[in-house]
Amino acid sequence: QKEVEQNSGPLSVPEGAIASLNCTYSDRGSQSFFWYRQYSGKSPELIMSIYSNGDKEDGRFTAQLNKASQYVSLLIRDSQPSDSATYLCAVEGGSEKLVFGKGTKLTVNP
């Protein structure tokens, strides 16, 4: 059974700080990794995907992947109160399906 683990949090950061969200996965063969944001009562919203080791930046978001350590992270720079949400790590689970972690709840305090 493929597993994706995330610190459930909650993670609380002040406005303007860097929020760091972490995820580990069990299947060494996984090749595709995704971060989603989910506001309470809403659907997952794709933030970014990452496929290669290293960093990938998109605006205030940076995803980091280390396949040797089976570790994916998401950094949010200059955090805003509107970033307060649950962040879901998802890993391609073979063929088409995504395997999700439980998510990390982030609160950004003004």
Added chain:
Amino acid sequence: EPEVTQTPSHQVTQMGQEVILRCVPISNHLYFYWYRQILGQKVEFLVSFYNNEISEKSEIFDDQFSVERPDGSNFTLKIRSTKLEDSAMYFCASSEGGGAYEQYFGPGTRLTVT
């Protein structure tokens, strides 16, 4: 920007009744999915659909569940005889391709079985 749409947003049904949840995937996408999320739990994969057939399904997707693409735009999930434990948010998603392609989620249907 194209988006996945789902109807209804909320469905209340009695145990044992059949429900059909509807989705309109993004128009140029080829792969369609259903996921569900029980309150407070992980998002769980149910089924993927490509080229008018199921390409993968999870253990959750038993004989009570079925999917269909009845026309060129809609994608449906039917639950034949609902149980209390089917109460959850059901999300439809679509992607341009399988595997590595990004999946985009619809707003969800909240199913409440009483």
